[in-house]
Amino acid sequence: MNTSSLTLVGFGPDGWGKLLVIAAGLTLIAALCSFAIGGLLGTAGAALKLSSAPLLRWIGTFYTTVLRGIPEILIVYLFYFGGSLALTHLMHLAGFPGFFSLPSFVIGVVAIGLVSGAYQTEAYRSAYLRLDRGQIEAGKACGMSRTVLLWRIIAPQTLRFALPALGNIWQSVLKETALLSIIGLVELLRQSTIASGATRQPLLFYGTAALLYLLMGQLTGFGIRSVEKRLGRCWER
Amino acid sequence: METTQPHIIPASAATTAPVITTRQLTKRYGALEVLRGIDLDAHEGEVISILGASGSGKSTFLRCLNLLEIPTSGSLTVLDENIRFRQQGNELRIADQKQVNRLRSQVGMVFQNFCLWSHKTVLQNVMEAPIHVQGRNRQEVRDEAQKALDRVGMLNRADYYPSQLSGGQQQRVAIARALVMQPRVLLFDEPTSALDPQLVGEVLKVMQDLAAEGRTMLIVTHEMAFARDVSSRIVFLEQGTVRAQGTPQALFQGGMDERFDQFVSHFMRKT
Ligand SMILES: Nc1ncnc2c1ncn2[C@@H]1O[C@H](COP(=O)(O)OP(=O)(O)OP(=O)(O)O)[C@@H](O)[C@H]1O
Ligand SMILES: [Mg+2]
Numbered sequence: 001m002n003t004s005s006l007t008l009v010g011f012g013p014d015g016w017g018k019l020l021v022i023a024a025g026l027t028l029i030a031a032l033c034s035f036a037i038g039g040l041l042g043t044a045g046a047a048l049k050l051s052s053a054p055l056l057r058w059i060g061t062f063y064t065t066v067l068r069g070i071p072e073i074l075i076v077y078l079f080y081f082g083g084s085l086a087l088t089h090l091m092h093l094a095g096f097p098g099f100f101s102l103p104s105f106v107i108g109v110v111a112i113g114l115v116s117g118a119y120q121t122e123a124y125r126s127a128y129l130r131l132d133r134g135q136i137e138a139g140k141a142c143g144m145s146r147t148v149l150l151w152r153i154i155a156p157q158t159l160r161f162a163l164p165a166l167g168n169i170w171q172s173v174l175k176e177t178a179l180l181s182i183i184g185l186v187e188l189l190r191q192s193t194i195a196s197g198a199t200r201q202p203l204l205f206y207g208t209a210a211l212l213y214l215l216m217g218q219l220t221g222f223g224i225r226s227v228e229k230r231l232g233r234c235w236e237r
Numbered sequence: 238m239e240t241t242q243p244h245i246i247p248a249s250a251a252t253t254a255p256v257i258t259t260r261q262l263t264k265r266y267g268a269l270e271v272l273r274g275i276d277l278d279a280h281e282g283e284v285i286s287i288l289g290a291s292g293s294g295k296s297t298f299l300r301c302l303n304l305l306e307i308p309t310s311g312s313l314t315v316l317d318e319n320i321r322f323r324q325q326g327n328e329l330r331i332a333d334q335k336q337v338n339r340l341r342s343q344v345g346m347v348f349q350n351f352c353l354w355s356h357k358t359v360l361q362n363v364m365e366a367p368i369h370v371q372g373r374n375r376q377e378v379r380d381e382a383q384k385a386l387d388r389v390g391m392l393n394r395a396d397y398y399p400s401q402l403s404g405g406q407q408q409r410v411a412i413a414r415a416l417v418m419q420p421r422v423l424l425f426d427e428p429t430s431a432l433d434p435q436l437v438g439e440v441l442k443v444m445q446d447l448a449a450e451g452r453t454m455l456i457v458t459h460e461m462a463f464a465r466d467v468s469s470r471i472v473f474l475e476q477g478t479v480r481a482q483g484t485p486q487a488l489f490q491g492g493m494d495e496r497f498d499q500f501v502s503h504f505m506r507k508t
Contacts, residue, residue: 134348134352135355137348138354140305143339143370143418234356234400
């Protein structure tokens, strides 16, 4: 790397460094939001799939099958065009003419959150199935209400068992946010493309982006693993 | 095989108020009739050992008493409260979950597999229900939890996780977890069956102390010597009915009920 490359990715007046860091921050925020939405949907999905009512189970299975069976990029497109169309239609009904679209950030985060939710459904479901029924009965036997049992016994243990799978899902969510570049969100990949175009140094900027993705993934992964280890102590002998 | 009439003699402690009463309690799983009409009065201060062959319905009966199983028919009174059921098709359902939770908090249960909460330390296991079920003050509960652990000789393991303890130690913690709720009656479902033989004694010792204190206890067990020496009454189940009951002296001297004698001799031969 020569001095001019360093200047280009640096933080000087000619450097793209600041913009790249901001874009990486946006990537991280988008990933966090998607993962959180996925967490809510995954909890709901697991509850559906574990329900004793066949219809609810069917809805849960439908959700996970469909969302895991369609390429993510297609889901983002469907949401982008479908979302704007629906919003425009609603606004027309409400008496506002013209074309409306949702912010790319919202659309993208919801789309990726939905996919992540389908995977998180499986993570929570299989973790729940690993719970020791005896420990749940012990909670009932001392008079715990459903809520207390859920929050004090079932949720912490399910989360603990789901953590390794959730770690993997987090890593893929982080990478999938790159899809938001196609609907115009200036996250890390899109910013690198812009910088490459302006400087005619694609390798430099895509390489930098790759390093930043790796860095974010490794740091967060390290965090998750240490939590896992700390919580895992009580299951070890 | 020819069967004789079951033998029932009245229990000795019948003067105090019953803590648990069942009348014509039945439980069915599909076509399988596990309990076929059980009448039982457990009085305050009684230590009742429930004996019977494998599959005779001992666990099912015990689990009906704190509603971990819902009876198919019959009535159940716990601490002077009639448990309210509602009929749904051929089944009973709990009509008032609050009532059941309230009564469960006054009926302690100790399981064969200890069932301590593995994500909590020993002390946290014992403090959990007093705080989150009874809503008691944390400081006060901590003191009492430590006392309960001391009673069962586990105070020095307060900060261990269950997985770091032997089976006997886990079971003693489970007993402390039940005791800290100040229960009016304690249910034990084969508390020593999952233990290595050399660990059985420490748990039986704790239970013997509790019995000597005058606590009301119902114990499903295969420990014949313990049942004979510690309980005030033996209830012998056979195929979901009370085949014989009475004081340990009356039953264990033999000749009262031939099926019970067969059961005991079979058992002595096996162990
Ligand atoms: N949830 C269930 N579904 C179907 N059958 C059951 C269920 N629980 C128990 N049973 C059956 O009910 C019968 C009595 O079971 P229970 O566990 O009460 O016997 P037990 O006297 O405690 O035997 P053991 O000494 O082996 O523990 C058995 O035949 C058992 O297979
Ligand atoms: Mg049993």
